[in-house]
Amino acid sequence: MLQGILPVLPTPFSTTGGIDPDAMDRIVEFALASGVDGVVFPGFASEVDELRADERASLLRRVVERVDGRVPVVAGASAPSAEEAIAHAREALAAGVRFTMIQAPKSVGVDAAAVAAFYGAIAAAVPEIQIVLQNAPAPRGSDLKPDVILAIVKDNPAITYVKEETLPAGPAITAILKDRPAHLKGVIGGGGARYIIDEYRRGACGAMPAVEIADVHVALDRAFRSGDIAKARDLYMRTLPLLVIQANFRMAFTKYVLTRRGILSNRVARAKLPPMDDMDLSEIDAWLKLASPLLTNDAAAFAGAAE
Known part of the structure; x- marks a missing residue:
């Protein structure tokens, strides 16, 4: 079962703009050392739209090899068409990954029958996979309503999880879990873990945040599951x-924090992101210093961070 903290891994780039496989190894090892329950690659937070097909495939294989079966890997397979999503799902399967996360393209619309047909075509073409239906908010996603999701899921046993990250996600999680079919194993929260307590209280089985403070998110998850809600x-x-x-700042923030934690040596990104100025960076450093006792992998790393 997918549950707990399953971070979406960023794509590390070299200073010349190419992918950096060695840095990807460090990111994976950092996530595993933090105690994560699985990893996701590629996802929106991986700058997936900026990756060539060969880069995407080689990095997924690298992640799978590095994880080496220690935790589940969820492969992003969203695409503008069912045919392309099928190709991504087959690629994931060839790499040894059976969990694929797929968002229906906006071109399919929000009609339950049309979206169901999209997922049905994928399930029929690649019957070995389990699908995580990703429901992202606009403008990136289609903002599918809970009744539409339930209509899609009920006749497609390949869809075993829903990643619900529309805003607000809480009521949608409640509605989906209330009427879910038996084959839907759980709902996973999104939104960068900004609403994780509400999602967990409503029955979400896990969360897919970014990776830069994975150790804290794991500690939060363990505290909640043990009944220590106050912690x-x-x-x-x-x-x-x-x-x-x-x-x-999205991936720019993630990469900056990973450089401060010694995981990455640069914060090069291909995606068009809002620039962070010196004031932004000093503010991030100040909050990192306050959180440093919680950063169990490198709690001493911020002794000289900005006041």
């Missing part, structure tokens, strides 16, 4: 300012 809320409260900043 989970404390961890959430102490890291939420970072997640709020991350919402603005």
